[in-house]
Structures are given as C-alpha cells and as structure tokens.
Amino acid sequence: METLDFQAPVDDLGPLRDIVGGAQVVALGESSHHIREFYQVRHRILRFLVERCGFEVYALEAPFTQGQVLDSWVQGGPGTVEQAAAEGIALSLGQCREMHETLRWIREHNRAAAGPPLRCVGTDLPGSAASPMPALEELAGYLRWAAPEALPVLEEAVRVVRRFDDPVVFAALGRYENIDPGQRDVLTGALSRLMAHMRRLALVQRARGHGAEHETAMWHLRGAYYLDHLHRANAAEGFESASTFRDVYMAESVLRLVEGGARVVLAAHNWHIQRTPTMDSQERLLLPAGVHLAAALGDGYRAIGVTSSLGRTTVLGEPTPQRPQGAWYGAPLPPPAEGSIEAAFSTDRLWTLADLGAARPHIHDAASFRHSRMADYFLDLPVFEAFDAIAHVSRTTGTDHVLERAAS
Known part of the structure; x- marks a missing residue:
C-alpha cells in the first residue's frame, strides 16, 4: 500500500473484499495504543468497509455508557470533536488528531448520506473498568x-x-x-x-x-x-x-448490534480481537473478546491484526499523583523476534495487508509463527490461527498526544 492519507481513494484496498467476504463483524486491531499510523490504517479500512461493503457501525474499545456521546456527535450533535472524543473514549485514546479526523469523517459522511447514518459506539465497561x-x-x-x-x-x-x-x-x-x-x-x-x-x-x-x-x-x-x-x-x-470481564461485555455488545441486523467494524487492541485463547502468568485460561465472537459467528467474524517492524511504540506509565490514570510514553520498538509475524514482512513498503487465510496453504511453516508484538515486547500466540489477516506498517510513531507529553 502506498498511502495512509485519510482522504486518498481507497481503490488500493480491493483485496479486502476477499478477506471480509460476507462477515458480519470485522475487527481491526493494533499492537499498541496511541500509534499514529495504526489510527490511519484503521481509518482507511473503515472507509473501504463503509463505502464499498456496506458496514453500518464503528464500534470502539470505549465505554458503552460514556460512548453514547460519540454516536450523538457523529449524527450532528452539539459540541466539538475534541469534547466528544475526550468524554466518550477512556484512557485518553480519543485524544489525538487521528481519532478526531475519523470522527469528523463519520459526521461528514452522515451529513451527506441519503441512507441510515453510520453509527459510532462504545462496547466496553463503564470508564473502561x-x-x-x-x-x-x-x-x-x-x-x-x-x-x-x-x-x-x-x-x-x-x-x-x-x-x-x-x-x-x-x-x-x-x-x-x-x-x-x-x-x-x-x-x-x-x-x-x-x-x-x-x-x-x-x-x-x-x-x-x-x-x-x-x-x-x-x-x-x-x-x-x-x-x-x-x-x-x-x-x-x-x-x-x-479484566476478561471486559472482553465478555465487549463481545456481547458487538453481538447485540449484529442481532439488530448491523454489520460492525470493531476497533480494539490486537489482544482483544484475537480468535485464540491465551494463558495468564498463573496458567489460567483467558478468553479475549475475539474468542467469544468467533464462537458465536464462525466465518461471520474476521480479525485483522495491525502491527509494525520499525520506529516507535508506546507504553502506559505507572500512575502518579499528577497523572493518576498513568500516561502514554514513547518507547523504541525492539527488532522483530525470530518466529514473529513481523519478521516475515519486508519494510520497503509503507504498509502491507496480508491475507493469512489465503496464504496458509502456500506457507509450509505457518505454524512456526508463534509471536506478535504487544507494545514493546512479543506475545506468544499462534498467529495464523489468531488472525485472518495482518496489516503491517513498516515504521510507526506516537500520536501527537504522546509526542506533546514527551516534549512537556
């Protein structure tokens, strides 16, 4: 892919049709929050799914209750985009230019559309826990x-x-x-x-x-x-x-939308959208939202992980009296680990969309890809089972929210 421009035509995303098929839910991930290029990738994929495939709801890793302000704003409600994003999306994840651009695009799409509005809703627990x-x-x-x-x-x-x-x-x-x-x-x-x-x-x-x-x-x-x-x-x-009570509620929130007849784009962290269970440090089984969605929808669920190889990532710092929620800080990306999906991608393209389902029959060592990024480390998981596709960005940077904090 040659561009991450919000407003550029989305014709280059034609291969998405084969990945999505007739899915009712397409989940778009990110290996870390507050990454500029991940917001941009998800925005372009959202545009394609809405404009070319008829998806009707953008569901976020944001509180269902407070997120009501987002749905109101994108349908012409009062206030500024900055106010709506800050109030409706927890942990500062809406406080960056890229999220504001997406919300503005949805509002403009709704203003110009002749049919039903594109909704923007939260799926998570109050205050995100x-x-x-x-x-x-x-x-x-x-x-x-x-x-x-x-x-x-x-x-x-x-x-x-x-x-x-x-x-x-x-x-x-x-x-x-x-x-x-x-x-x-x-x-x-x-x-x-x-x-x-x-x-x-x-x-x-x-x-x-x-x-x-x-x-x-x-x-x-x-x-x-x-x-x-x-x-x-x-x-x-x-x-x-x-925290997996969050995942149960997120999955049920999405299924509630599907039961109402909508096709849904879910934007959440890669961990939440993966189709495979994992274990915690005490060897207890954990079920992300994607496991619940895959069990309920089968082929009606598609998970697209979003990750990168070079540049910077972000980490959430420990809470302090001045910043009780913690704060997002930039951190260097470690090189792709052996056996990671990131190691399989060339970095000579701006970003690449790989259909893992279509690739699997042609890759003899698909099962060997057992790692994927999680912020500044690598999570163990069977990548070809966890995701249906991977959007790989060659180089990433923090959002303006993270960069401004670093400069202060």
Whole structure:
C-alpha cells in the first residue's frame, strides 16, 4: 500500500473484499495504543468497509455508557470533536488528531448520506473498568419514569459504589479492595435483583412501545453488573484475569448490534480481537473478546491484526499523583523476534495487508509463527490461527498526544 492519507481513494484496498467476504463483524486491531499510523490504517479500512461493503457501525474499545456521546456527535450533535472524543473514549485514546479526523469523517459522511447514518459506539465497561456509577446514573434516569418501584434497590447499590467511585481505573480498583466484604455482597445482591427486575419488565415495556429504551437501560445495568464482578475478581485473582470481564461485555455488545441486523467494524487492541485463547502468568485460561465472537459467528467474524517492524511504540506509565490514570510514553520498538509475524514482512513498503487465510496453504511453516508484538515486547500466540489477516506498517510513531507529553 502506498498511502495512509485519510482522504486518498481507497481503490488500493480491493483485496479486502476477499478477506471480509460476507462477515458480519470485522475487527481491526493494533499492537499498541496511541500509534499514529495504526489510527490511519484503521481509518482507511473503515472507509473501504463503509463505502464499498456496506458496514453500518464503528464500534470502539470505549465505554458503552460514556460512548453514547460519540454516536450523538457523529449524527450532528452539539459540541466539538475534541469534547466528544475526550468524554466518550477512556484512557485518553480519543485524544489525538487521528481519532478526531475519523470522527469528523463519520459526521461528514452522515451529513451527506441519503441512507441510515453510520453509527459510532462504545462496547466496553463503564470508564473502561473504573466505577459503575455512570451506568447506574443512566439506569436511574430510566427507572424514575419506567419502574420507580426499583429505585430503592438501585439506591442500595449506589450507596456502596459511592465508597469507591472514581473515574481513575487504578484508584477505583484500590478503593474497592478496602470495602468490607459484607458491603461488597450488598452491591452484588442489589445489582442481581435489578437485573432480575429489568428482565421481568422487558415484555411489558416492549408492549408499551418502550422496548428500545428498556434494552439500552438494561445494557447500562449489564455493564455495571460485569464491572462489579471484575472488581471482585481483581481483589481475588489479579487484574490480568479479572479484566476478561471486559472482553465478555465487549463481545456481547458487538453481538447485540449484529442481532439488530448491523454489520460492525470493531476497533480494539490486537489482544482483544484475537480468535485464540491465551494463558495468564498463573496458567489460567483467558478468553479475549475475539474468542467469544468467533464462537458465536464462525466465518461471520474476521480479525485483522495491525502491527509494525520499525520506529516507535508506546507504553502506559505507572500512575502518579499528577497523572493518576498513568500516561502514554514513547518507547523504541525492539527488532522483530525470530518466529514473529513481523519478521516475515519486508519494510520497503509503507504498509502491507496480508491475507493469512489465503496464504496458509502456500506457507509450509505457518505454524512456526508463534509471536506478535504487544507494545514493546512479543506475545506468544499462534498467529495464523489468531488472525485472518495482518496489516503491517513498516515504521510507526506516537500520536501527537504522546509526542506533546514527551516534549512537556
């Protein structure tokens, strides 16, 4: 491929048709967050899938609850793109020019389109695993007019959540661990009762013409429910294993869109979109969102990993009092490791899209590719099983967000 220009024609991406086929979900990855060229690659592929293949939703690794502002903005809502991206995408992942360009393109596409708008939604837990309070506040707004009898139970949950409510992921996790186990049980019990009550109301609300509002409120509650279990698991077994509650919710959020008839482009980290399970440091089985999507959709799911060979990557620094969420910093890319998929690519092209499914019958040592980048190290995984295609960028740099932080 010869260009990463946002506005250049996408005719060079014709081979994508063979990779995508009739898939209902195409996942676009990245080996690290906040990489300028990965945003650009995903933007160009998104354009092709929307303009040439009829995809209708851009689903992000962003909170479902807070991400509602994105869908509103791309459909002509108020505010600036910077405000929408900062509010709707957690961990600063929307705070860069490349993400702003993508959101502006979607808004302009919707303004000019004659048909249904291209949606832009979040799929992840509230605050991408911080506090469930935003989801519970959305649920409260619904219950006040739809089911006020459930408000006392919601207030039981809110009283406990106030004890660890914090928009900073690490702070919320730490504060939760200081809560008395009995109070944790109060929260879990209240959320369970709310789930049961909402399920019982579903048919009634549909009959009253409020089915869509009920389903949205239910999804906010579902996010709070999974986030509660993530906090419980983190206190018992550590974040690496506990965070897969994010993957369950992300996959279910995408499947909910598919069940509504949409074809979805999912943008998330390579780890989340891979089709194969992995193990944590304690040899516990971990199931990324891509495993759930592949199990549910079979050939209806396509995973395109995005990686690079040269240049710079980013790493998330440890939290500090000044930067409690941590901060993204630039870091050098180590050379491609032996047996890594990155080692198979030439670096004389700007970027390359490789169809692994089509290549596999012609590569006698496909099984030997057992590594792929994860930020500044290599993750062990069977690459030809984990991904349907790889978009390889020869050289990468950090986004303006990372570069400006480095200069400050």
